[in-house]
Amino acid sequence: AQRVTQPEKLLSVFKGAPVELKCNYSYSGSPELFWYVQYSRQRLQLLLRHISRESIKGFTADLNKGETSFHLKKPFAQEEDSAMYYCALRGGSSGSARQLTFGSGTQLTVLP
Amino acid sequence: DAGVIQSPRHEVTEMGQEVTLRCKPISGHDYLFWYRQTMMRGLELLIYFNNNVPIDDSGMPEDRFSAKMPNASFSTLKIQPSEPRDSAVYFCASRETGNTEAFFGQGTRLTVV
Numbered sequence: 412a413q414r415v416t417q418p419e420k421l422l423s424v425f426k427g428a429p430v431e432l433k434c435n436y437s438y439s440g441s442p443e444l445f446w447y448v449q450y451s452r453q454r455l456q457l458l459l460r461h462i463s464r465e466s467i468k469g470f471t472a473d474l475n476k477g478e479t480s481f482h483l484k485k486p487f488a489q490e491e492d493s494a495m496y497y498c499a500l501r502g503g504s505s506g507s508a509r510q511l512t513f514g515s516g517t518q519l520t521v522l523p
Numbered sequence: 524d525a526g527v528i529q530s531p532r533h534e535v536t537e538m539g540q541e542v543t544l545r546c547k548p549i550s551g552h553d554y555l556f557w558y559r560q561t562m563m564r565g566l567e568l569l570i571y572f573n574n575n576v577p578i579d580d581s582g583m584p585e586d587r588f589s590a591k592m593p594n595a596s597f598s599t600l601k602i603q604p605s606e607p608r609d610s611a612v613y614f615c616a617s618r619e620t621g622n623t624e625a626f627f628g629q630g631t632r633l634t635v636v
Contacts, residue, residue: 420562454527454628454629454630455630457625460624510568510579511556511568513558513565513568514565515563516565
């Protein structure tokens, strides 16, 4: 079974401070990992995926297979980063495992 | 394309009433997903369709929940009878084969009183 754990429901940081949103997963094969973001009153949207190895809006996330983690990081948080962030996993086998399994989400608040 | 369109945006209903949520996926997307979002559990996959056929409904909480996709451009999620614990935001998402990104609608906020 595949599982995604986001241990922090709420996270507050001050503007300009570094931020790290934790994500751990459980999956026996080679997963695809994603971060989705939901800004206030907007739809959920893809932020980044580990395959792309990209930096979006200053955020990066590295897949650590040894620690089964995919933490989201940004060196200097901005107020506009305040949102709900979901870590998601897509397994490699067939059927429903190929679909996204989401963590419970972390509400990030960046304080002025 | 306007993206995934869900209606209504908000629904308030009394316990015991039937509720129908609607979704129009992005044209050309052959996968459609229904998710439920709550504070306690985050995003839970309820059911998904591929080419209008339900593939996995193991996430549907009870028999009170049912979903249909009569054609490639329309899906419904029905709750009958509704209960206060069904209160949540229900999201519809779609994607196309070969693309790992799922596109979400703006959700329907359901309140059952």
